[in-house]
Each structure stands twice: as C-alpha cells, then as structure tokens.
Amino acid sequence: MTIDKAYIRGSMAAILSVLQHSSCPHNIAFHFLISATANASLVRATISSSFPYLYFRLYPFDHSSVAPLISTSIRSALDCPLNYARIYLASLLPSCIHRVLYLDSDLILVDDIAELAAIQLGDNSVLAATEYCSANFVSYFTPTFWSNPCLSLTFANRKACYFNTGVMVMDLDRWREGDYTRKIEEWMEIQKRMRIYELGSLPPFLLVFAGNIVPVDHRWNQHGLGGDNFDGLCRDLHPGTVSVLHWSGKGKPWARLDAKTPCLLDALWASYDLLDTSFAFDS
Numbered sequence: 001m002t003i004d005k006a007y008i009r010g011s012m013a014a015i016l017s018v019l020q021h022s023s024c025p026h027n028i029a030f031h032f033l034i035s036a037t038a039n040a041s042l043v044r045a046t047i048s049s050s051f052p053y054l055y056f057r058l059y060p061f062d063h064s065s066v067a068p069l070i071s072t073s074i075r076s077a078l079d080c081p082l083n084y085a086r087i088y089l090a091s092l093l094p095s096c097i098h099r100v101l102y103l104d105s106d107l108i109l110v111d112d113i114a115e116l117a118a119i120q121l122g123d124n125s126v127l128a129a130t131e132y133c134s135a136n137f138v139s140y141f142t143p144t145f146w147s148n149p150c151l152s153l154t155f156a157n158r159k160a161c162y163f164n165t166g167v168m169v170m171d172l173d174r175w176r177e178g179d180y181t182r183k184i185e186e187w188m189e190i191q192k193r194m195r196i197y198e199l200g201s202l203p204p205f206l207l208v209f210a211g212n213i214v215p216v217d218h219r220w221n222q223h224g225l226g227g228d229n230f231d232g233l234c235r236d237l238h239p240g241t242v243s244v245l246h247w248s249g250k251g252k253p254w255a256r257l258d259a260k261t262p263c264l265l266d267a268l269w270a271s272y273d274l275l276d277t278s279f280a281f282d283s
C-alpha cells in the first residue's frame with residue numbers, strides 16, 4: 001500500500017480491516033510506499049502505535065522520475081505521484097519479494113486476505129485483478145487514440161476488458177523479467193505528447209495488460225463506492241457477495257463523514273477509522 005498525508009486515515013482503516021478478518025494476522029507482511037519527503041520516523045511511529053505487532057517496511061518513493069511523465073487528468077487527486085507508485089513496486093521492493101498484493105488506501109477487507117493472495121496466476125500472467133468486460137472499454141481512451149492505428153493496434157489480438165488496479169495480485173519476478181515498468185512509462189510518454197486518455201495511472205495499465213490478466217471474482221473489489229470522478233455521490237454495492245469494499249471515485253468516506261454528509265456504506269468504513277483529522281506528518 002501507499003501511505004501519504006491525504007490518505008493515511010484510509011490506509012490505517014484498511015490495515016485494521018485486513019488484520020481483523022485474517023485467520024493468521026502474524027503471517028502478513030506489509031510494504032508501504034511513502035513519499036520521499038514524508039517524515040519516515042513519524043509514519044513508522046504512527047503505524048506502530050496503532051499496530052504494535054505489525055510486521056512492515058517503509059520504502060521512500062522518489063517522485064522525481066515519474067513526476068515529469070504525469071499529465072493532468074480529469075481529477076487532480078489522480079495526478080499525485082504516489083498514485084503511480086504501484087508501477088514501481090517491482091524495483092522498489094527487494095528482489096527476494098516474488099509476489100505482492102497491491103491494495104489501494106480507500107478500501108476495507110471483510111474476508112481473509114490469504115484467500116485473495118493465494119490466487120494462481122497460471123503460466124504466463126503477471127497480474128490478477130477484477131475485470132469488467134461489460135464496461136465500455138472504448139471510453140477509457142480518446143478518439144485520438146482510437147483513430148491512430150499505430151496506437152490502437154496494441155489491442156488487436158487480445159480481448160481487452162477494463163480492470164480495476166486498486167486490488168492486484170502481482171508477480172514481481174515476471175514483472176521484472178518483462179520490464180513492465182518501462183512499458184507503462186512508454187505509454188505515459190506518448191500520453192504526454194498526444195493525450196490518448198483522460199484518467200491517471202489506470203489507462204497505461206490497461207494498455208499494457210488488458211486482456212492478459214487473470215480475472216478475480218468481483219467480490220474482491222466492489223469498487224466505485226466513492227461515486228464518479230466529478231461529484232462523488234453515494235453509490236450502492238454491485239449485486240453479489242462482498243469481500244472488499246472500495247471507495248474508488250471522488251467521494252472518500254472520511255471526507256464525507258467529516259463533512260457530515262456520509263453515505264450509508266460510509267458507516268461501515270467508520271467502524272475501522274482509527275485516526276482523527278488533525279493528523280499530519282509531512283516534515
């Protein structure tokens with residue numbers, strides 16, 4: 001997970017939810033990517049004070065390499081460099097880490113994370129995530145992209161579907177072998193020049209991996225609870241069982257609770273809330 005000032009409250013709630021629903025919490029190792037400018041000892045102290053027995057490591061993420069590659073999206077929160085840190089996990093984490101489960105900070109697990117982490121990636125796949133083939137895939141890219149065959153042919157010969165990058169099982173060895181960080185960066189460089197999509201770190205993931213991921217049961221990422229990218233209105237869960245509630249979209253439960261305009265499901269998030277809003281740890 002990433003941890004930063006804006007989302008620390010979410011991260012702490014997510015950690016608590018993971019531990020509470022785990023049958024073997026002492027088997028879980030957390031790896032946190034933090035901004036290189038954050039006060040690491042304060043972040044460490046904050047986590048340890050709430051979770052004294054948690055096994056975790058912090059990795060400073062230097063924004064300087066990715067910042068020049070980020071183009072403005074439709075929601076400024078998506079342009080935060082730490083939002084792109086998941087692209088760099090394979091190089092930030094030590095090479096003895098072969099596989100990792102990436103989690104966004106705006107979610108709550110209500111089932112045993114071990115079950116999700118055990119998902120098999122088969123012989124070739126690098127990623128497992130929840131995939132939605134009924135979503136309008138075309139809408140994730142601009143007409144500029146679709147009208148340029150040199151670009152859009154990247155999706156020829158694969159059944160590309162939208163997937164959500166907020167919950168991903170990642171094979172870091174395969175990622176390193178395939179140099180996927182570089183492949184994603186190449187699309188970000190193209191985006192800088194010709195605007196081929198409107199969102200943040202998601203579309204380059206789709207460009208590289210859509211159609212080639214292992215689909216995960218939708219219950220592991222009931223996303224969209226934060227509403228859309230503009231209004232952040234209340235949204236209901238999709239039909240079916242729920243193992244992860246994910247407040248993706250503009251509306252974050254801690255912000256709506258503070259504003260005294262919570263949605264129904266925000267009360268569930270509140271039951272994992274450990275921090276008050278007066279908290280700040282940037283140096």
Ligand SMILES: *[C@@H]1O[C@H](CO)[C@@H](O)[C@H](O)[C@H]1NC(C)=O
Pocket residue numbers: 039040041042045282283
């Ligand atoms: C970082 O946080 C620690 C508390 O854990 C504090 O003592 C220290 O002064 C902080 N450093 C800076 C540069 O703010």
